[in-house]
Amino acid sequence: MSMLLLKNGEVYAPCPLGSRDILIGSDRIISIGSNIDLSDSIPDVETIDASGCIVVPGLIDGHQHFIGGGGEGGFETRTPELQISMNFLNGVTTAIGLLGTDSLTRSLEDLYAKTKAFNTEGMTAFMLTGAYWYPSPSITGSVAKDILFCDPVIGVKLALSDTRGPYMDAADLARLASDVFVAALIANKPGIITVHTGIRPQALDLIMEVIKNPGIRPAMFVPTHINRKNPKLLEQVFELAKCGGMVDATCRKDVNPDSENMSAADFAMLAKENNLLDHVTFSSDAGGSLPEWNGDHSRITGMGIGTPETLMFELRNLVQKKHLPLEEALLPLTSNPARIYGLEGRKGAIRKEADADILVLESDGLEIRDVISRGRLVVRRGEVIKKGYFE
Numbered sequence: 312m313s314m315l316l317l318k319n320g321e322v323y324a325p326c327p328l329g330s331r332d333i334l335i336g337s338d339r340i341i342s343i344g345s346n347i348d349l350s351d352s353i354p355d356v357e358t359i360d361a362s363g364c365i366v367v368p369g370l371i372d373g374h375q376h377f378i379g380g381g382g383e384g385g386f387e388t389r390t391p392e393l394q395i396s397m398n399f400l401n402g403v404t405t406a407i408g409l410l411g412t413d414s415l416t417r418s419l420e421d422l423y424a425k426t427k428a429f430n431t432e433g434m435t436a437f438m439l440t441g442a443y444w445y446p447s448p449s450i451t452g453s454v455a456k457d458i459l460f461c462d463p464v465i466g467v468k469l470a471l472s473d474t475r476g477p478y479m480d481a482a483d484l485a486r487l488a489s490d491v492f493v494a495a496l497i498a499n500k501p502g503i504i505t506v507h508t509g510i511r512p513q514a515l516d517l518i519m520e521v522i523k524n525p526g527i528r529p530a531m532f533v534p535t536h537i538n539r540k541n542p543k544l545l546e547q548v549f550e551l552a553k554c555g556g557m558v559d560a561t562c563r564k565d566v567n568p569d570s571e572n573m574s575a576a577d578f579a580m581l582a583k584e585n586n587l588l589d590h591v592t593f594s595s596d597a598g599g600s601l602p603e604w605n606g607d608h609s610r611i612t613g614m615g616i617g618t619p620e621t622l623m624f625e626l627r628n629l630v631q632k633k634h635l636p637l638e639e640a641l642l643p644l645t646s647n648p649a650r651i652y653g654l655e656g657r658k659g660a661i662r663k664e665a666d667a668d669i670l671v672l673e674s675d676g677l678e679i680r681d682v683i684s685r686g687r688l689v690v691r692r693g694e695v696i697k698k699g700y701f702e
Contacts, residue, residue, distance in 0.1 A: 313337065313357075315688065316347060320361030320671060324661040325368060325641035333366070335667040338686035343663060359688070361671050364680060367641055368659050369404030369668030370622055371648040373559060374505065374535055374594035377425040377436070380411030381600025383475070384611040389416065392425060393598045395432045395699040401619040403595075404668035404684040405435040405658050409468045409505065411599050412475050414442035419450045419457075426463045432699050433684050435666070437463050437652065439505055443470035445477035445487065454487065455494035458502065465652060466503035467491055471517055471534075473509025481520045488527045501653035505559075506534040508544070510571070515547040522554060533651060535559035535594060538578035539571055545581070552582070552590035557651040559592045560643070562621035563601070575621075576628035579643060580635070592651065593626075593643040595619045627677050 315335040322328040322343070332347040333340060334356075349356050375398075379390040398406060408426050410417060422438055429436035440457040441447035447467055449457045457464045467487070470476030488504060495502020508515065515534055521527045529551055537548045538560040548558045560575035573581075575593050582591045601615035622644060629640035649659030657666050671681035682690035689697035 313686070314353065314355070315667075315683065315686065316349060316356045316358045317361055317366065317669065317671070317683075318347070318358060320364050320366035321674070322366045322661055323638050323641060325638050325645050327638055328661075331366075333661065333669065335683065335686050338667055340661065340663055340665050340667050343661070357688070359671070359681060361681075363674055365637070365672040365674055365677070366661065367637075367670050367672060368645045368661050369670055369682070369684060370402045370644045371652070371654070371659055372398070372403045372406040372595050372597065372619060372622060373533070373592055373648050373652065374561070374596055375406045375408050375619070376411055376596070376598030376617070377406075377408035377429065377438070378417055378421050379598050380413060381602070381614065381616075382413040382416065383600060383602055384614050388600060388611075388614045389413065390598055390600050390616045394702055395429055395434055396695045396702055397597070398434055398619055399682050399684060399689045399695055399697065400679070402623055402670045402679050402682060403434070403619050404682070405654070407437050407439060407465070407652065409439040410442040410448075412443055414444065414448050419448060423450060423461065423463065428700070430463070433687055433689060433697055435658070435668070435685065437465045439466050439468040440464050441467035441469055443468075443473070443476045443507060445469060445479045445483060447487070455490040458491065458494040458500060459498045465500050466495075466505060468505050468507070470507040470509060471515070472511040472513045473507060474511065476507065476509060479517070481517055484517050485521045485525055485527055488521060488531055492528065492531065501651065502531060503651060504532050506532055508534045508536050510539075512543075514541065514544040515551065518551065519547055522551070529554040529556040530651070533557050533559050533592070536561045538573050538575055540573055541571065549582070549585050549587060552587045557590055557592055557647065559594050561596050562593050562625040564621055564624050565615075574628065575625040575643075576633055579629060580633050583635070583639070588639060588642060589647060591643045592648045593622060595621050623677070623679065630677065
């Protein structure tokens with residue numbers, strides 16, 4: 312069994328533990344203590360000195376386009392697939408893959424294969440079945456059977472209030488939620504419905520209707536891209552959170568103060584004012600297209616691409632600009648997503664018996680120095696030492 316000993320780091324688990332040593336065996340945290348000394352008993356342990364550094368859990372990114380997304384601007388705008396080093400360099404040790412607008416030239420089978428590849432290469436990866444449309448595309452011919460029989464599938468993706476999305480009513484959404492709920496119970500999976508939220512005026516109307524009548528469980532729904540300055544959307548988002556739902560803010564580095572969007576950090580501070588920070592997650596939309604539209608949203612005028620580096624960018628914003636304590640700033644990237652994705656106790660925390668997914672950050676600037684994923688050192692001193700098969 313390979314072992315690592317991380318010494319003298321200031322540990323945030325995400326709650327602050329002070330200076331601690333962390334002993335890692337295989338892919339788990341074996342022990343956490345003030346001074347773990349194995350020099351005599353186990354001489355072959357690799358020691359990593361984290362003196363003067365901050366040690367935090369690996370990041371959980373709940374919205375990544377593993378095989379690329381986009382295509383709204385023509386075939387040449389299909390974004391490329393992600394490489395595992397992109398995640399490791401940016402502190403992501405667990406991610407959820409999904410399809411985007413394009414489920415015509417991209418398939419769930421390809422996404423499944425990429426998800427399996429990421430797991431083989433050393434990251435923890437899950438995926439969602441479905442896409443923007445309803446009825447949802449699937450691997451087996453059924454969303455419920457995908458969740459039941461396809462090991463990495465933990466839920467379904469759907470788009471609402473988007474010109475590119477489906478036209479469905481509350482009965483359609485309730486039926487989908489019921490199918491997901493039953494399959495998740497049998498498979499012992501979280502059974503979430505990640506909802507791409509567009510800019511149409513309906514906002515989250517359908518979700519609010521089905522959680523009231525016929526009373527679908529609010530925590531099933533994870534609306535994403537909700538960090539907008541739309542009063543109706545924000546009211547619905549916080550109402551859903553108060554009912555027990557989790558809401559997902561998309562991280563970006565280029566939010567214009569005059570745009571309809573707000574930064575994920577600003578959204579998190581607004582949630583904190585409403586005592587709802589523990590119901591917020593951050594995700595990167597990595598690999599997804601970031602289209603720029605004309606005035607009436609009928610034509611694309613430019614195209615960007617999501618990147619996992621936005622997660623640490625927003626974490627730094629929260630700590631350095633919003634002056635939020637680090638233990639609170641970490642919540643949307645660690646323990647909150649772990650809870651909604653059925654990973655509580657295993658991911659998103661530094662604790663005995665948890666998976667050894669750990670970041671070592673420079674105290675000055677919170678830059679990533681080292682990354683441990685599933686017990687293996689994958690980034691050392693800012694350099695990737697574990698790459699993908701073709702990197």
